[in-house]
Amino acid sequence: MMATKNISRSAFFILTGKPSHEACIKSPFVNIPSQRSLFNPAMQPMIADGEDRDELTKVLPTLLECGWQLDENDSGVRKIYHLKTYTKVLDLHHSIGVGSKSKNHHPEMTTKSGSLAVHWTTHHPRGLSAKDIFMAKYCDEVARTIGTVDELDAQRCGPSSSQTK
Numbered sequence: 001m002m003a004t005k006n007i008s009r010s011a012f013f014i015l016t017g018k019p020s021h022e023a024c025i026k027s028p029f030v031n032i033p034s035q036r037s038l039f040n041p042a043m044q045p046m047i048a049d050g051e052d053r054d055e056l057t058k059v060l061p062t063l064l065e066c067g068w069q070l071d072e073n074d075s076g077v078r079k080i081y082h083l084k085t086y087t088k089v090l091d092l093h094h095s096i097g098v099g100s101k102s103k104n105h106h107p108e109m110t111t112k113s114g115s116l117a118v119h120w121t122t123h124h125p126r127g128l129s130a131k132d133i134f135m136a137k138y139c140d141e142v143a144r145t146i147g148t149v150d151e152l153d154a155q156r157c158g159p160s161s162s163q164t165k
């Protein structure tokens with residue numbers, strides 16, 4: 001594995017192709033690594049029946065600029081947040097959970113010691129919906145309040161990490 005601990009963020013980006021956590025600060029470099037997070041007119045998101053296709057297609061690029069990616073089926077969006085402590089990971093998980101309960105729209109979330117992966121899609125009717133977009137933006141708001149970090153600065157499993165954080 002590449003030794004990345006003591007290199008600068010820009011070097012990390014160049015070496016790994018992974019953007020900084022400040023993905024919402026629009027940068028021409030942020031979306032280069034993944035074609036799925038780079039909006040292009042050929043992209044065919046699978047919009048759920050009954051949704052306003054024009055409106056959703058219009059707002060999707062903004063989400064992609066904020067680090068969200070179209071999922072492998074083009075029918076949802078996903079993003080990984082990196083956090084400094086496991087407590088912050090749990091806080092973000094809980095806040096998203098509370099928001100999703102009140103909207104009756106539920107994400108798939110994968111919790112790790114220093115990150116939370118969130119996936120939004122709509123099951124019935126199947127595809128991307130306005131609720132997914134709304135909840136993705138809600139996640140970004142909560143994450144901004146809690147405070148995310150670059151992947152390099154996130155809590156990591158290993159001998160030097162504290163279990164009490």
Ligand SMILES: C[C@H](O)[C@H](O)[C@H]1CNC2=NC(N)=NC(=O)C2=N1
Pocket residue numbers: 104105106107120121122123124125
């Ligand atoms: C009946 C209830 O409204 C539906 O089952 C809701 C619940 N939560 C949901 N969550 C998500 N992500 N997609 C849905 O289609 C969905 N449907």
